[in-house]
Structure formats: structure tokens, C-alpha cells
Amino acid sequence: MGPEFVKTVCPYCGSGCGLILMVRDGKVVGTYPDRFHPVSRGALCIKGWTAKEFIHHPDRLTAPLLKSGGRFKEISWDEAIGHMNERFDRTIAQYGAQAVGGLCSARCTNEENYLFQKLIRLGFGSNNVDHCARLCHGPTVAAMGRALGSGAMTNSIADFDGTECILAIGSNAAETFPVPMGELYRARERGARLIVVDPRTTEMAKNADSHLPLRPGTDIPLLNGMMSHILKCGLADQEYIDRRTEGFDQLVAYLKGWSPERAAEICGVAPDLIRQTAEIYARSRSAMVLFCMGITQHVCGTSNVFAVCDLALLCGHVGKDHSGICPLRGQCNVQGACDMGGLPAVLPGYQQVADIQKRNRFEAQWGAALPQTPGQTVTAAMAANDRQIRSVYVMGENPVMSDPNRSHTIEFLKNLDFLVVQDIFHTDTTRLADLVLPAACFAEKDGTFTNTERRVQLLRKAVDPPGQALDDYTILCRVARARGLDFTYADPSEVMDEIASLAPLYGGIRYGRLGSEGLQWPCPDYDHPGTPVLHREQFSRGQALFVVPEYSPPKEMPDERYPLVLITGRMFCHYHTGTMTRRSPFLDRETDRPFVEVHPRDASCRGICNGDAIRVTTRRGAIVTAARVTDRVGEGMIFASFHFSEAPADALTNDALDPISNVPEFKACAAEIVREAACPDH
Amino acid sequence: MKHTDPVDCILCRCHGEIDGVVDFGQLQKQLEDDSRLRSVSVGNALCLDGELESLAECAGGRRPGKVLIGACSFLARGDALIAGLENCGISRDRVFVADIREGCAWLHADRPGKATRKATDIVRMGMTALRHREVSADVNITVQPRVLVIGGGPAGMAAAVAAGRAGVAVDLVETSGQLGGMLNRLSRVAPGDRSAEAILTPLLEAIQAIPMIRVHTGTRVSEIRGSAGDFDVSLASKTGSARLSAGAVIVATGAKPVLPNGQYRYGQLSGVISGMELEKILKVDRSVGGNTVFIQCADVRNSKRPYCSAICCPAALKNAIRLKEIDPGAEVTIVHRDIMTPGHRLEADYRRATAAGGCFIRFSPENPPRIEGDNRVTGIRVTDILAGRERHLKADRVVLGTAVEPRIKTDRDDPVMTAIGLAADTHGFYRVQPFLHTVETDAAGVFVCGTARWPVMVDGAMAQGKAAAAKAMDLVAHPVRKASRLIGFQAVRFACARVSPTTCSGCGNCAAVCPYNACGLEKTEHGLRAAVNPVRCMGCGSCTAACPNGSISLPELGATAMVRMIENAFTAGNLTVSNALNGVADRSAPGCRDRRNGGVVNQ
């Protein structure tokens, strides 16, 4: 008769905080933090506390919708699945399996992402599977995979507390990774030094011991400057380098041409500040490097990550307690989606598609042949826009809002023969779809999320999805069975057993063992306790590799027509494309209007006051938004968040890609602002 | 009234008094830059008739907006300016007088630069207060044409007679069996030597003669509900209970004489009696002989009762004269700390007492007189300050001049009176409005007179009774009254609190803190919610301060108006607010409040 309490994981960022939902008569009526959770320890951020607000929102999709004559009409599930399979078969027949593509989601569970890529590879015979890691930590997977052997975070979040130095490059953790920020502050309370490298004076920069405000896109020169100084002063951990790394000589040769002075010219940070930072980092007994989109979302994103790895390896700060390289994953299960093989070139467990033995194991287990050649990445396909891909199955993604060069994305999706989108709300992408399938949100399904510190945690179903909506696991199984595939699982835990049998990293992970604290992969067998710190004795690839980071400036530098550098990113009370947070009344009330941060000098010479409406234009498009005059951004720089569809930042961003990982350059493009109208007088 | 209504600003030079210090050019420029003011005009002396009205006409000629006047203070001419505008059709709620003379020009004559900046800020704060001002709800009360008088002493009877003669129906309630109160227990009434009956009988006859007065003796007021204009009174007596309604309540419950227990061996020695016992003896037994010593200020004017009872000295003089008349040979002495005999008639009593042979000895409270005698009083020993030596007096009888104390000590002891919002002062006497409002109390429609208000002689009590009657008739005379005009000390009540039931969580803070019991909790469909009695509310704002989320507010000065005034307080002069103490993010929030650009603020 009274309410129940269900323990689950927060659906927003990669911290994976523990959440307790209070449920009464099939409705979530309360949210409480899980006091004994290993990461969140009884705390939540503003989004975590209000995670329940969008669950029962009236806008939820409740029935499959088929577009005919430009209008959606409700159809039954069988009709929808039948129609979907028929349209995909027609595309395969006409253009071959390679014409089918799929976008899985970093907000769906591991099991759902696994089944999705299995359906695309087995059901449609195409490797064109991708997801929004392509827009964020693609370079990390590529670079750290090659340098260290694994693209994941080397230590745990709790490891920050006790380290001596924290170097945060290109990360606004105070706003985008709020709860683990407490660990950093606890470390500082104990005397650790917090150094923040960020063009903007973010909250974290204000509370840091030293802040290096570099010009956008000039991370490699700065890191090279630091590394050259460390080598010159002989602060490198030579014993560690000899014992555990290779390729050190090419790096030394490359760094000869670099110095703090040269770095200062390019990145605009004072040379002695570079020297001081390098010394602090090298001299401290333990140090953690954490980075995020500021490093990866550049044309030289992969090289940026190589530079970070080289710096850490140079000083021996990898594979030890309180020392490691920590890419902060932005979404609740982007780590899991990558682990589950949601990438065109990789099968579950980062086993290469091109590797015949690995592929044979999967074919033996799945009982059918798999496509040999790696698929196309979503950004490359959209950039090419050569109609190679004809029909796309999108699960839980909103590329129109998240992918760069919005008009280009819309044109690509419009040219498709068939587009089916599976989501919990209508978004800009579902409006372009031919078929829309209603899915279930985090509180309406069982499954597992993997957070940024590789901890696989259990979600528990609290309430039923609204109307005829089904959770993605059930939808995928019904679509697959309709295609004659053997997707018979009693419940998601059996899917995890299959994953464990195929991916060695998840070898020992069973629902029974996840309990309250989850397990950190790699967990090779049943009684393995999980691995808090990677690369302790040996790197996954044996010896760590020094890779020379080639520096290439942002594709689009400021010029007289577009004199300002536009940076895009997130703010503390909204999440990605705003599908969930803008439908949570509390968060929408916190910030309900888009804004662009402008430096006072840039604003004054254009006669812009705080709050005025301004038009931001780039070579790709223009938006009208409100100006927030503040010195959080440096001069000659503006910052826009991309949560607001009424002023979509992705209409401005540059779709130039990083050559290796195809991640677009969100963090730097040239723009201009013009005063539109005075601030509304209220 | 919305905050987007246009605002016209009218500044007054006051013939150089203001613009001698404040630079009107700069002031006008700053105000004209502000987009929230429709027009800014300057007059020489707005209080001279015609000038303000003409300026208001041409400014408000288009759609009638609000008028912001930058001139002198409210107490100086501000009120007159508002009244002037009210005559030509602009209601009080649409006008705000910002004081830039007493509050700025005259205070800072030697700092013209800062005075100008301060004047700009004062006008701007006035503008935000005016923009965000709303109008409180006002209710009309149907007034019951009846007056209830509680207490049948001289004050109550005088009030009843005065009201009854004016044609108002009166209910006179007396707990004891008969009217007259203290008069029944006095032989003679000071000043002069009129007998108590001489005062009492005409009053009783007058009450008999007026049919409008209904007397209820032996009756107690058990409960009073409702508020000014419509009190619902329930009476209780031995014969049963009754209910009646009344438009106004006059409290004349008097006070009770103090029994000086523990003072001067009262209660141990026979012969040591209190003043009231002497009255009883004189009333009955004409032949009272023997030496008598009056000791004044018994158990009063000390830390427990730090006030003078004003009755004991005149009574002592009157009785001393009486004793001398009965037995001229007796020695009558008045031992006192001071003799309080204000006015010519009491002074005459004093002279008659000395003429009759009574002698006066002054003692200091540090060593009071000591009574001698084992079971019957024989004499007293007192150190006479004036003579500087101790004197020994023979006495057959010692009369203690005792004080009068209130019937109740604190509010909580008297639920009937607290329910209607009547409060007691620190000594327990009912509290009247300070400053010139002798008989009005904090509760609208409730008046107090006689010793219930403060110890007073009989003639004073009767005078206060008539005053209370006059005030009560003023309220009861109109069949319908506006709740906002019930307050004694203000022409119009400042505001009446307003509750927004959707945001109120029913915590009861406002009900607990309201000084007038005007705010209470009532059951609604979504639980307990606060509710305001629009008649009792005086607009002080205690409830708004106690309410944690501002569900109850004063519309005339709401939370938005207060915050906007604070924000506009120091805007002129290009203030940057990334301040040392606060030290947090500077004021570049997404809202439109940025004071960097020449102080243009948008609220």
C-alpha cells in the first residue's frame, strides 16, 4: 500500500551516481541519493535530484508513429516492425548491406547496445554502427588504445582523493561532472595542487591553484613546451621510461625543436607559467591528468590525446595508485556503448572487425557470417553525403541537434530512403523520421550502465513505460525475431551472460555479482574482484608507446570577417540536446533561454549590453540569442551552449573532422556577433 | 496596476532649496536615459497650488500612468502633494514621493557631487517601489449599531450614559451584583469631600432613565469573536448564558487594590489596616477615634511595581481630614516618601489636611518606618529625612497607602481579551496606542478607559469613559466602514497582508508572529493554509518577515519591490559589484541586471 524504493543509476553524466526512486501507484514521486554509493557517497547534482521530473512528462511518445503525407499516424507494433523490416530488406536488396546504417545510444544500457550492433551486423549484415562517442571521446579510444592498449580511464574517481597534483586540461568538470568534483576538492583540502588549462575562466579555474588560459586549439604546443622543459631539467622518470615504454627516442628528437618560449607564442600562456606547471607535475610523487572535450573535439583531437599520454608517461604517472590518465566520459553509458562494439571498426570488447580469429569466434557464437570490412563512421558518412547509406536505424540519439553543421545533417537525413528513430520524446530528429518508435527511459527498464571509471552498475525497473512504449531491449528482440534471428533471452541478465562469454573484459560480470557497488572491468573471470587501476604491472599492449603529436591549428582561424573564436559546450543545469532537461520544470526554470558569453571589451566595441539580443553568424549559419557579458571568456572568444533548439549552436559549428577518429571540431570556429535588439525591459 | 504601467517623473526645485545642491541637469539626464520613465518634468515649487496639478495633467494627459514626485519628505509637504493629486483624480496608490530635500539636499549640502548621485538613486528607488507596488484588498464592514461596555465602575457607567444619551444601544456588563464598582466601597471621593453616593446616584438614575442601555449585572463576558464593527459576544452568568453582537467594545474593567501582605507586619498585628479597610470603617462607623498614622507607598514604586498609583495620596489626605473632623484631639500623621497632589483641588485638600492639624513626615525608602507592638499596634519609629532624626509616634491604628494593580499580569492570562487582539503593557495594564491616542488600543474597535488603562481618580476615570464612548460612537455611527480606515493612528492603513494559497505550506509562522491575531490557519482542500482577517490586519509586515518563502506579502511593498529597491540603491556612479567580501561570480548573470553600462538597470 505504501511507496517502494528502487535503487538505480542517474541517466545523465558519466559519474554514474547512485539514485533511489520512490515509487507509488506506478509513478515516481521522490528522488533520494544513495548514501553508500562508491562514487556519489550520498550526493547528487542539480540534474540528479530532478531526474524524476521528465519521466511522466505528457510529451512522452506512447505509440509507434508512421509518417504518411507529412503527418504521423499511430500504428500497432506489428505493423511498425513489419514495415521497418520490409523497408530495410528493400534497401539491402537494391543497394547491398553496406547501404544500411545504425546509430546506437550512449544513454541506452549495455545490453541494448549489444543487441543493436548484433542486429545491424547479423540482421542487416552491415558494420555501419556508430554512436555519439564519435562526437566526444572518439580520439581517446583511438589514441589511448594505440598508446596504452585501452581507451578507458586508467584509475577510479576515488583515486583523485590522495593524489598530489591534478592537471585538468580542457575540462569544465565543476559544471559538467559535478559530483566527482567533490573528490578533487577533497584532494585539494589535503594539499593537492589543482592546475586548470582552459581558455575560459570556468568555475574550476576560479578555484584552481593556477589557471593557464591558452588560446583555443593550442593544447599540443603547450604540452610540448612542458615536456621539453621536463626533459631539459631531467625531471623525466627515466627508470619508468626504460622499463615500461617504447618510442621515447622519436619523442625526444621531436621535442628538441620545442621550448616554453615557442609554446608561449602559439598558445598565449606565459613561458614561466608553463615551466612552473611542468615542474609541479613532474616533481609530485603522484599526479592525475584529467581531460575532456576541450582536448578531443579538435581537428588534432587524437594528437592532443597522444600529447597528454606522452606527458603522463614521461613522468611515470600512469598505472600507479593516485596516478593516471582520466578521460571524463560525458554520458551515463558512452563507455558501455564503446565496450559493446557500437563502433564501425570494433566488435564487443574492442575486438577488431578486421581480425579474422576474433570475427570467427563471434560467427561461431552467433551462428552466421559477419561482414568483413569495417563500416563508415556517422560523421564521415554525413560529410561525404554521397548517398552510399540509404536507410538508417537511430536508437536514442538526436544527431540533428548534436552533430555539427546542422543544415548538412538535415540534408543527409532528408536524402535517406528510410529513417526509423526510437526515442522517448519527439526531437528535431524524430520529426525527420519516416517511422518513430516509443522507447522507455532509464526508470522503466532493467540493464547495466558503465560509468567513466569502467564501473558496470545495475539499473532496476521502477515503473512501466507509458502507453504502448517498450524498452529498447524488447523492441530489438522483436525486430530481430521478425527477421528470423534467434534473439531469445528471458531477461537482460542473459544478454549480459552472452556478452561475458564473448568479451574478455566483461568475462566475470554477472547480474548476481553487481550488487550495490558494481564491478570495474576488466573482470576476466567469475571470481575476479574488478580492476580499480589499469596498467599496474603491464600495459594492455605490453609496453606503452610514445607517439609524436603533430600539431595542426584549428581548421577555421579568426579573420577580419569572423574575428571571434566560437567555443561550444555544456552548462551545469542542462544536458546535451535538452531532450530530458528542458522538459524538467526545475532545470528549465534555472535557464530557459539560450545565451552566448561575450567578453566585456568585445561587447562594448559592438555596443552590446548584458542581456541584449545578438545575432551570431559563422560561415555555416546564424542564430539569434541573448548576450551574457562576462569575463569568464577571454577577449576575442565567445562561448555558446548547445542545449537550446531555438538557437542551435550546431548550426554554427564546423564539421571539419579529426583525420583519425573523425570527431568534428566543436571547440573552435570563427564567428562574428552583431547587436540585434536591446534587452527586453521586464 | 501592472509594473509595466508608464511612470511620469516630476522633480521640484523647491526654489533653490534642492537644486541649490543637487545638479538638476545631471539628475534629469540620468533619469531621461532610463527607459522605465515616460517623461521627466521639473517644477519650481510643487506645493504652490496649481503647479503640480498642471504638470501632472500634461504628463498624464495621455494614458493615466503613475506619478513619481522628487520633492520634500512625506512629513513636510509630501502628504499635501499626494492629497493635491488625489483631488484631480490620481489615486494615492499611483503616486510616490521620493524625498530628495530632507533626505538628500539638506543633509549633504557640502557634497554636491555625491548629493546628485544620491538623489538619482533615491528617485530611482522610488520608481522601482512605484512600479512594483500593488493594491491591497479592502473590505467593507457592516457595523452593528451597538456598543458593549465591560465593567460597571464609574468609567463604564459614564461611557454607557454618554453613548446611551447619543442614541446608541449599549450593553453594560458588570460581574459583581451591582453597578458602581469602586464607588460602592468609598465613603468619600477625593478631591474635595463629596460623598460616593453623591456621584453614584445621579449615574444610576441616568442609566435608569435611558432605555437604550441594557444592564447585565452578575454577568461575565465568556468569549468575544469577530473584529471591529461586528463583535459576536457571549455572556455567562449564574442564570445562564446569552449572545449579543456589538460594533465596538469599551473595556472598563478597572483594577484591583493590592493587599500589602508582608509589608509593615500587615496581617500579623491587628490595627495595621489597608486603605480600603479604612474606607469600609468610615463608611459605616461614624465614630472612629484614636491616633492614626498613614504610611504611603506601601509595596509600590519599587522594582516589582515601578509606578505611582495616583490614588493613595488623595485618599490618605481625604481620610486624614475626615478623622480630624470626627476626633479633633486625635493625632493624625502621614508618613510619606512624596505627596502627589496635582491640580488645585487636591492642593486645597493638602492645605485643609495641614490646617486640620495633620502632620507630615518624609522617610526614605532605604530605611522605611518600623511598626512596634506585639499583637496590637502601639506606635511606629521613623527617621524623618527633613528633621534628620528618628521620631517615635504613638498610634492606635496604621493605615497603609496601598497601590492599585491590574487584574491580569500578561496577555496570556486573559484569553477573552487576547482573542480580540488587546495587549497589556509591561506592567499589565491594557496598552493603548502611543502618541496622542489616549483610549484607542491596538485592536481596532476596542477602547479602554478607567483604571484598567492606568490608575486614575474617579473624575479622570469618568472623563476617559466619555472619551471612549465618543470614539466608539465615531466607529458605530457609520453603517458601513472601509476596513483600511479603521486604524486610529493613520488616515489609511498602509497595507493588508495577502496570502497566495498555492505556495503556502501551512507552517503557521505568520499566525504565531502576528501581533494582532489577524492571521490564522484554515483548512482548505489542499491542507492547512494561512488566512488573513482583513479587518484586524494593521499592515505591519511581521508575517511577511516570518514567512520563509514569501507566500504572505504586503502588496504595497512586496518582495520584488524590496529587492529591486536594494538593487537600485547604489547604481548611479557606475558601481561594479564584484566585491571583495562577496568575491563570487561578478554580476554578469543572464538577467538584464548589469550596472556596468552607465547604471542603466532594467527593473
Next chain:
Amino acid sequence: MTVHSDPGIVQNRRDSEHGPKILVFACRWCAGIGADGAGRQRLPLPADFRVIAVECASRIDPDTVLKSFSEGVDGVAILGCHLDGCRYNRANHATAKRMALLSTLLESVGIGADRLLTSFGTAHEGHQFADLMRRFYERLQGMPQQCRFETDPQAVSGGGVDHA
């Protein structure tokens, strides 16, 4: 009697330097009359205080005082009637208690309780009000100033913006 001030003489140090900013919440009955009286008696006072008139000191809640401090004010003065002379039947007692508690909080956080002046019944007349303001002004003079007047408006040419 009109006061014609010769700009040359008067425009001295007192006019340009920026004293601590004080926000005064004056109850309209006692302190309001005191402030008005100070004006009538032309008592010279520093010009860095602003008066907000309220009906009774009981209208002021801690949120209002704290909002004043958050807007960069150096000192807040709450001037009400004598604790047993409040026109609204001892409404100012609740304010006296709340502000005593608030000053404890301000002291424990390090802002300093003497930044909050509560005076009940000591600002009835002009000279009392002026004396109180001067004493509060001196007390704040010795403490770090909350915020800075960046530049005088006259000095800033055109619409140029200063910056923190």
C-alpha cells in the same frame, strides 16, 4: 534660507572619496522621523547611505539584509522604535531577535556582526539619527570595503564600459 554652494570650495576630498555604503531600513514612525529631523536641522552627514522607509522594522527579514549584502553594501542599519514603544504592538521584538541571530551568523562566517546595526528607539530625533549614522560610518571605515566605485560617471566619456 537657500544654500548656494560655491563649487570651487566645496568640491573637496569629502565629495570624491568613496566611503562605506550603508543601506538604512528605517521604520516610518521613529527612525523615519529621526531621518527627516536630521535633514531639517541640516546636520551634515556622509552621503554614502540610502534610506528605505518601511512601515515597521518587523517588515525586514534576514533575507532582505542578506540580499543587501549580496548587492555589495558595506553595512545595513535597521532602525526601529523602542522595544516597548512599537506602534504595532511589539512587532519589532521578533526583528530584534532575528537580527541578533543573524549577527551571530555574520560573525561566525567572518563578515563581522558590526556590519549589521540594529537600533531600537535611539534614532527618534535628528541629532540622534545623525550621531548614530556617524558612529556606524566610523565603525565601517575601519573594515574592508565591500565594493569599489570604479569610476565617476562624469569621468567616463561616451558609452564606454569599465570592467571589473
Next chain:
Amino acid sequence: MLDTVRKIAKGLLGQGTMDGVLGLAVGDGGVSPRLFEDPGDLGSLSLASKWPLAKIAVTVLGQCPDAYRLAVVCRGCDERALIELGKRNRIDTRRLHVIGVACSGEQAERCLCQQPWPSRVDAGVRAQGADLSGNDQVRQYLDSDRGVRLEKWREAFSRCIKCYGCRNACPVCNCSPCRLEDGLWVNRGEIAPDMFSFHLTRAMHVADACVACGACQDACPVGIPLMLLQLPMRAELHRSYQYEAGTESERHSPLLSNYIDEPAGGISIPDWTDSLRKNHGS
């Protein structure tokens, strides 16, 4: 200690005197609050370390039918919080039954709690209250001189990420809407909210209702010592009016009454009428 509580709970549910018992339960997902309604599954009842249940009890009672009677496994601060909520008509204390559990000594030390036991202790033994003198956070944040204190507090508040966790976790803080989120008092859309209008305002709102349970400090992700904001004010309330939040259910907060009618026997009007004369220390 655990089986005595289980026995009491079984008795209450068995005889039907209570419709539900709110306590902590050990499940496959670790410890979490649970509403036990049939005596059978009391096996999973647990007394893991402190989990403030008062705020959860309010929401549970709000969700249950009016006649629902709830027993709550209460530590000292839970019971005091429920009494304070009863005073503010948030909860009908007649429908509540307290199963008293005393906290251990080091739990009291962690929470800086002076009275780590409820009025009626059914299980556990009364431990000695924490002495604040030793605590170094108290020394830094409260006892150092004014400049150092200000620096420490301002640095702590500048870490705030405005998660509203302190307000959401506080049992006696449940206005809806709340003044901190209406955009008038606190700027919207920026973090590290302003110290005065957010943190000190919240502290003042609960000053006379705070039962020192430490839920706010535990819920703060960036570790701001919020308990130390309340301790000086609780001490002041105790010193001036002998008032302790959550101990006497009939006595309302002294801030709501005037000096004369103060329920604790009336206190004379303070002699200071002008705070400038009062000495505030350095």
C-alpha cells in the same frame, strides 16, 4: 541491537497498531530505505550507519491515505526533526510511532552531535556526545580570527555547484516553491551562487528548526561544512532563550514571539537598544 528493533517492529505490525515501519533494508542492491508492511519480510531490516529518514517519512506519509500509521526507526536527530515538522503542521505526529535507536560514539563524533540518542531508546546504548573543541574544522572555520574565517568560508562557498542538495536533504526545509529558486533572490543560470543570498539565507531559514542532523553536510558533493553554519546559531538560541529545536513539541520557536510572552517564563527586554554599543569581539 538489530533483533530488538526487529522484535518491536514485528510486534507493531503483527498487532496492527502500525500500518508500516520505515527503516533501512539490505537487498541485492545494498542498503536502501524500505517501508515494511508485512512482518514476514522484516528479515531484511538493517541498522547500517546513519541514513536520515525524517524527510523520507514526510514524503511517505504524504503518499499514504490519511489514516495510515507509520512507525519510523529513529535516531536522535530523526525524532527531533519529526517533532519540528509536527510543530509546522507538515506531519501529524499522532500517526507516528518512534522506534528509538541510539547512535554509537564515533557516529556522534562524525556528526558533531551533542545528543546522539532519541527521547525513548529502544535499542543501543546512550553514547557520549561529541566535544567540539578537538575538531579541527571547527577550529579553522569558527574559532580562528575574523579574517581567516572569512577567507575559509568564502573559499568553501565558491566551490558550490548549486545542486540544492543541502535544501533537498534537510528534513525541516520543505517550502514549495523555495525562495532560493525563484530568480529574484538568487541569480539563475550561474554556479557558485552568491554566498549571502543563497547559503546564509538558507542557513537563516532553518536556524530555529535545525536539529543538527548533518544531512545537509552529508548531501554536499563539494564538502562545504554546512553544519558549522548552524552550530553557532543553535548555541545562541540555547544561550538566549534556553530553546533547543526538536526537544519540546509544544514550544514554538522563540523568534515567533515577543520578549514578554516568550513561553520560557518571559525575558526582560534586553538592555542594549543600539547594537553599536554591544561588543561583538574581533
